[in-house]
Amino acid sequence: xxxxxxxxxxxxxxxIGLGQESEKNYGKLPSIIVxxxxxxxxxxxxxxxxxxxxxxxxxxxxxxxCIKEHDAINDVYGDWVDETGVKMFAVSIDNARSxxxxxxTINGKxxxxxxxxxxxxxxxxxxxxxxxxxxxxxxGEGLIVWQHVGYLDGDEEEYIEIIEKIIAxxxxx
Amino acid sequence: xxxSIKLFGLIFILFPLFSFSQNFLSGGKVTGNTQIDAQLYxxxxxxxxxxxxxxxxxxxxxxxxxxxxxxxxxxxxxxxEGYLNPxxxxxxxxxxxxxxxxxxxxxxxxxxxxxxxxxxxxxxxxILRSWEEWTLGFDNNIYxxxxxxxxxxxxxxxxxxxxxxxxxxxxxxxxxxxxxxxDGDFYLNDIIPGIEESKMKITxxxxxxxxxxxxxxxxxxxxxxxxxxxxxxTINYLNRKTYEYDLPVNxxxxxxxxxxxxxxxxxxxxxxxxxxxxxxxxxxxxxxGQALYSTISxxxxxxxxxLSAKWIDNMHYKSKRTEAGNPPMLDINYLPAISKxxxxxxxxxxxxxxxxxxxxxxxxxxxxxxxxxxxxxxxYGTTLTLNYSLANSIKKEQISPDxxxxxxxxxxxxxxxxxxxxxPYYRDFSFKFERKINKKIKIKAAYYxxxxxxxxxxxxxxxxxxxxxxxxxxxxxxxxxxxKHSLRAEVQxxxxxxxxxxxxxxxxxxxxxxxxxxxxxxxxxxxxxxxHWFFSVQDEYNYGNPANDMQVHYYNVSFGFxxxxxxxxxxxxxxxxxxxxxxxxxxxxxxxxxxxxxITSSF
Numbered sequence: 001x002x003x004x005x006x007x008x009x010x011x012x013x014x015x016i017g018l019g020q021e022s023e024k025n026y027g028k029l030p031s032i033i034v035x036x037x038x039x040x041x042x043x044x045x046x047x048x049x050x051x052x053x054x055x056x057x058x059x060x061x062x063x064x065x066c067i068k069e070h071d072a073i074n075d076v077y078g079d080w081v082d083e084t085g086v087k088m089f090a091v092s093i094d095n096a097r098s099x100x101x102x103x104x105t106i107n108g109k110x111x112x113x114x115x116x117x118x119x120x121x122x123x124x125x126x127x128x129x130x131x132x133x134x135x136x137x138x139x140g141e142g143l144i145v146w147q148h149v150g151y152l153d154g155d156e157e158e159y160i161e162i163i164e165k166i167i168a169x170x171x172x173x
Numbered sequence: 174x175x176x177s178i179k180l181f182g183l184i185f186i187l188f189p190l191f192s193f194s195q196n197f198l199s200g201g202k203v204t205g206n207t208q209i210d211a212q213l214y215x216x217x218x219x220x221x222x223x224x225x226x227x228x229x230x231x232x233x234x235x236x237x238x239x240x241x242x243x244x245x246x247x248x249x250x251x252x253x254e255g256y257l258n259p260x261x262x263x264x265x266x267x268x269x270x271x272x273x274x275x276x277x278x279x280x281x282x283x284x285x286x287x288x289x290x291x292x293x294x295x296x297x298x299x300i301l302r303s304w305e306e307w308t309l310g311f312d313n314n315i316y317x318x319x320x321x322x323x324x325x326x327x328x329x330x331x332x333x334x335x336x337x338x339x340x341x342x343x344x345x346x347x348x349x350x351x352x353x354x355x356d357g358d359f360y361l362n363d364i365i366p367g368i369e370e371s372k373m374k375i376t377x378x379x380x381x382x383x384x385x386x387x388x389x390x391x392x393x394x395x396x397x398x399x400x401x402x403x404x405x406x407t408i409n410y411l412n413r414k415t416y417e418y419d420l421p422v423n424x425x426x427x428x429x430x431x432x433x434x435x436x437x438x439x440x441x442x443x444x445x446x447x448x449x450x451x452x453x454x455x456x457x458x459x460x461x462g463q464a465l466y467s468t469i470s471x472x473x474x475x476x477x478x479x480l481s482a483k484w485i486d487n488m489h490y491k492s493k494r495t496e497a498g499n500p501p502m503l504d505i506n507y508l509p510a511i512s513k514x515x516x517x518x519x520x521x522x523x524x525x526x527x528x529x530x531x532x533x534x535x536x537x538x539x540x541x542x543x544x545x546x547x548x549x550x551x552x553y554g555t556t557l558t559l560n561y562s563l564a565n566s567i568k569k570e571q572i573s574p575d576x577x578x579x580x581x582x583x584x585x586x587x588x589x590x591x592x593x594x595x596x597p598y599y600r601d602f603s604f605k606f607e608r609k610i611n612k613k614i615k616i617k618a619a620y621y622x623x624x625x626x627x628x629x630x631x632x633x634x635x636x637x638x639x640x641x642x643x644x645x646x647x648x649x650x651x652x653x654x655x656x657k658h659s660l661r662a663e664v665q666x667x668x669x670x671x672x673x674x675x676x677x678x679x680x681x682x683x684x685x686x687x688x689x690x691x692x693x694x695x696x697x698x699x700x701x702x703x704x705h706w707f708f709s710v711q712d713e714y715n716y717g718n719p720a721n722d723m724q725v726h727y728y729n730v731s732f733g734f735x736x737x738x739x740x741x742x743x744x745x746x747x748x749x750x751x752x753x754x755x756x757x758x759x760x761x762x763x764x765x766x767x768x769x770x771x772i773t774s775s776f
Contacts, residue, residue, distance in 0.1 A: 027202045030243060031280065033329065038434035039376035040360055041329060062514035075553065075609075095304070096297035097509030100468035101538060103439060104477025108540025109556060120294035120304055126248075128206035128239060128775040130307075134738075149738045149773065153651065153659035154703030 026143035029056075030126040034091065035117045037103050042116060044123050047089060051140040053166045055088040055159060058124055058132045061098050061105050066133040069151040074111045076156065086163050088113040093124050093132060137162050145172045201244035206738075206775030208307065209236040212260050217766035219725050220747065233260035235267075237307065251275035261748075262762040263310045264500050266340040273338055274314055287319040293333055295356040295380035298507035299445040299464050300426040300490065303337070308753065309760045313504050314338050315352060327363025331356040337492050337503050350386030350492040352505055376432040381425065384492055384505060388420040418457065418582055424450040426462070426490060426506070442467040445506075447490055451582075453497035454489040455530055458585030462487040464508065465591065477540040483511045486567055486588045489529045500760065511536045512562040512601050514754070515621065517647045518713065519667040519695055523625035524754040525564060525599040533593045536562035553609035560603045566594030566635065596637055597684070600624035617649040627689065631752070641689045644668045656703075663697040668717070692717025708732045713749060738776065744769045 031045035047056065059066035070090065073080075080086050090113045092102045099119050106115050118124055127136070130149065137146040137159065146162050148155065165172060211234040216223050224231070234257050241250035255270040256263065276289030292314060294302040305312040317335020324330070334353050336344050361375040362368050399413040428445035447462035463486045470479035490506040511534035512525040538560040543550035569578055569586040578586045605619040625641040628634040645667045653659045671688045694716060699709040713727040729746030750764040 027204060027243075030248070031246075038374040038439075039432045040362070040374065041327070041358075062516065064516040067516075071609075095509065096294075096302075096466075096507065097511075098514060099297075100439070100441060100470060100481060101479060101513075104470045104472040104479045104538065104540055106477075107437070107472035107474055108477030108542060108558070110475050110542045110554065120292055120298075120302065122292065125239075125292070126241070128204050128241065130206050130208055130773045130775060134775075147738050147775070148704070148735075149740055149775070150735050152701040152703040152707060152735075153653055153661075154657045154701075157656060158704050 026139075026145055028142055029138065029144065030123070032118075032123040032126050034123050035119070037115055037117070044126075047138065048142065049085070049087040049140070052085040052087070053137060053139050053145075053163050054086060055135060055137055055163075056091060056127075057088065057135040058091050058093055058118075058127070058129050060092060060094045060132050061101050062094070063132045065151040067109075068153070069133050069135075069156065070111055070113070071109070072153070073156050073159075074109070074113075076160075077112055080160055080163070084160070084163050084167055086160075089116060090114070091116045091118050091123060093118050093121050093129075095119055095121075135159065137166070139166050201242060203240065203242050204776060205238060205240040207236070207238040207773070209234065209770070209772045210260060211236075211770045212765070212767055213769075214261065214765055214767040217747070219722075220764045220766060222764065222766060227261075230258050233258050233263075235260050235263065235307075235310075246280040247278070248280075249275075249277040259310075261765045262753075262760060264340070267310060269341050271341060273312065273341065283323045285321040290314045290316050290338075291319045291333070291335075293319060293331065293354075294507075295331070295354060295382070296378055296428055296430045296443050297441075297466055297509070299443055299466060299488070300380060300382045300428045300447070300506050301352075301354050301356075302507035304507070310500060311760075312338055313502070316344070317352075325364065327360035329358040331358075337505070339493075339502055347387045348493075349496075349503060350384045350494075352382065352384055352492050354380065354382040356380040372435055374432075374434040378430045379428065381427045382490075382505065383423055383425045384490070385423050386492070386494060388422050389417060392417055418451060420451055420494065421449060424448050424490075428464075437471050437473045439470045440468070445488070447488060450487075450490065450494070452489065452491065452494040454491070455487055455585065456579045457581045458487075458579060458583060460487050460585040462490070463588075463590065464488045466509075475542040475544060477538075479538055481511060481534075481536045483509075483532070483534040484567065484591045485527075485529060485532050487530050487585070510534075510754075511564060512599060513538070513560050513603065515603070517619065517645075517649070517663070517665055519665040519693055520603070520619070520621045520623075520645050520647065521754070522667060522693075522751060523623050523641055523643055524752055524759065525562075525601070525625075526630055526752070526754060526759040528564075528598065528629065531567045531569065531588070531594075532564055532598065533567050533591070534562065534564040536560070551608060552611065555606070555608040558603075558605040558607075560601070562599070562601045564598040564600075566596035566598065566629075568592035568594045596626070596629065596635060597624060597640075598626045598629050613653045615651040617647070619645075619647040619649075621645040621647075624684075627687075637683055638685045640684050640686045642670050642686050644670075659701045659703070661697075661699040661701070663695070663699075665693075665695040665697075667693040667695075688717075688719055690715060690723070691719050705735055706732070707735075711746075715749075739774045740772070742771045744771075 029044050029047055031043055033041050036042050094102055099117055133151045135148045136144050139145045214227055214231050237252055237254045239252045251272050252274040253272050256267040259267045274290040276287055276291055278287035292303045303313050303315045315335035315337055319333040322330045332355050336351055358378040393414045393416040396413045399410045401408050426447040428443055430443035433440040443466050445464040449459045449461050451457035451459055465484045468481040485508055488508055491503045492505055493503050496503045508527050508529045510525050510527045515521050540558045543555045545554040568589050571578055572584050572587055576583055601623045603621040607617045609615045623643045627641055628636055628639040647665045649663050651661045669688045669691055671686055695713040697711040701707045709731050711729045715725050718724045727747040727749045729744055731744035733742035745768050748765045751762055752759040753762050
């Protein structure tokens with residue numbers, strides 16, 4: 001019985017996989033409830049930036065490369081916004097242990113991004129994130145066109161290049 | 174044979190069926206992620222690791238693959254897991270392969286239903302949280318039904334019923350309890366007309382959870398040969414009856430919470446109570462549990478401060494009353510540790526883990542960024558962080574002079590709400606300095622001072638006879654050669670003392686401080702080529718170990734390659750023994766030597 005269930009599930013998934021157009025099948029953002037810093041529920045399907053591309057990045061206060069990534073982006077964020085109109089949403093996956101330190105941390109660090117709380121990692125799971133930092137770039141139509149895992153010094157340059165390509169209407173590999 | 178023919182037949186029928194159904198499934202999307210951790214172990218005389226000490230398990234592999242299908246309001250997914258054999262430090266009961274997690278959910282207007290396995294959290298998790306953490310091997314998913322209703326903007330109601338994961342064991346009647354829960358969350362500014370635009374944002378919430386577990390039939394055993402020796406006189410009992418405990422079948426817990434946000438201020442408090450729940454973790458005492466968790470913070474651009482307090486008593490809440498020990502399984506609730514999770518390896522050598530059956534804790538932190546382009550702050554600003562955390566026992570009094578504390582079958586003890594007991598569990602003071610000097614150079618420096626009650630944290634022995642007092646220093650230096658090339662160097666030192674006269678004033682005079690593993694130095698060099706490559710060499714040297722033959726170099730050489738969401742890394746070296754903690758839940762990792770391959774990917 002168990003094996004039949006498994007086979008049905010696998011065939012189902014494989015046939016759907018084959019049925020998808022192999023090229024340019026960008027995904028939409030899933031609909032998951034996260035919270036804004038003042039406790040207001042926010043549906044992740046409603047992320048938008050007035051038709052302009054935006055960045056969603058998963059992070060946590062205990063994640064060293066995440067903090068590095070945010071520090072680096074924060075240094076150039078003002079220029080990015082002025083030049084491209086891009087916006088960054090930093091989704092914290094801090095759980096109850098550290099979620100209350102998120103607000104003092106972002107303010108204390110002087111970061112200027114929009115922050116959301118995903119305390120039990122529901123949005124993280126729906127976005128298939130293994131470990132933070134994991135960064136997504138979403139185009140003006142709300143489709144996920146690019147993603148990247150980890151952070152090495154200088155990676156932020158790639159993010160802005162992708163954003164510029166989207167705005168210029170170029171293909172994203 | 175017959176079965177396999179049936180299966181093939183099924184595939185032939187199903188395949189076109191599903192493929193044709195693509196028309197009305199169009200717009201659907203399959204996504205997923207995977208991680209494979211594999212380790213090849215070698216013998217290491219220095220660490221006393223031989224083939225037989227490893228049970229001849231020369232290779233360990235933990236892997237998972239998540240597959241998720243979503244189409245509009247419909248979602249389904251599953252996670253395949255394999256542990257062949259489980260890697261060093263994971264419970265052997267994980268050995269095997271299978272699908273421990275699958276679900277299907279549908280969302281329509283105000284209603285969302287999930288069938289299968291799910292993760293859920295009520296409030297901060299004091300009475301219910303199911304979650305998973307791959308690196309810990311922790312998974313307490315609930316298998317059942319979960320319903321979410323949003324009847325009105327700002328109102329979220331949740332209800333669930335299910336059973337929890339226990340390694341690979343499928344549920345059998347009465348082999349574990351059934352968990353039922355209800356939760357309501359109310360964001361008042363969306364609900365009450367006229368305060369939508371108020372600066373004060375108020376959220377209220379409440380939850381109720383109950384566990385049903387069949388109790389052993391009430392009865393007694395007769396013992397006719399029982400005798401006692403009192404003052405050299407032997408008393409023979411003709412007929413001694415031993416009654417079994419009348420255990421509660423339903424154990425309930427409730428919690429209430431509140432969040433207030435007002436400009437830069439934020440206040441959160443949650444209080445929870447649990448009904449009497451004699452179980453293996455509390456020595457079968459009939460006492461109720463209590464917990465309080467509260468945080469207040471204020472922040473404005475460039476400055477943040479917060480203070481947290483936590484008090485918990487007898488709050489282990491599991492869906493099977495005989496379950497105890499490591500790894501933690503069948504936990505219904507989550508009681509976060511109150512200390513800070515540090516980022517440098519030596520600073521995490523003595524980590525704190527929650528003591529759910531009695532703990533008082535406070536934590537405070539101040540973060541200040543000296544503004545950019547100021548005299549002191551430099552061109553890019555300088556960030557200073559100060560943190561202090563404390564965990565102690567709670568005050569417990571005997572219920573009567575002739576009943577010792579924690580006596581099985583009694584109320585156990587009397588606890589005073591929000592009291593602080595006299596056994597220090599943990600102290601952690603840290604100070605961090607971060608400064609970007611110019612476009613190329615960034616410097617971080619940190620100092621930590623930790624007092625660690627080894628008996629309490631590692632062995633559940635509640636005394637003051639084994640403390641580690643560690644002073645830790647870290648310097649972290651990054652140099653950017655060019656846009657894509659950078660070098661990072663980390664120098665760390667950890668020094669333990671066997672004389673703690675300077676901490677006695679704050680933590681009490683009767684603590685016995687021992688050197689444990691003694692002094693360490695650590696060096697890390699990491700070369701990064703954005704966006705694909707990193708190379709690193711690391712050595713943690715236990716030069717001050719009181720045992721001469723344990724003065725070991727824990728060296729590691731690794732490199733990694735990242736391409737978008739694919740990441741492969743290979744590491745060779747020694748893993749030191751220690752506790753790996755995420756969110757206050759810890760896993761013991763034994764020492765090992767060998768090659769580690771990690772592959773992660775998502776699509």
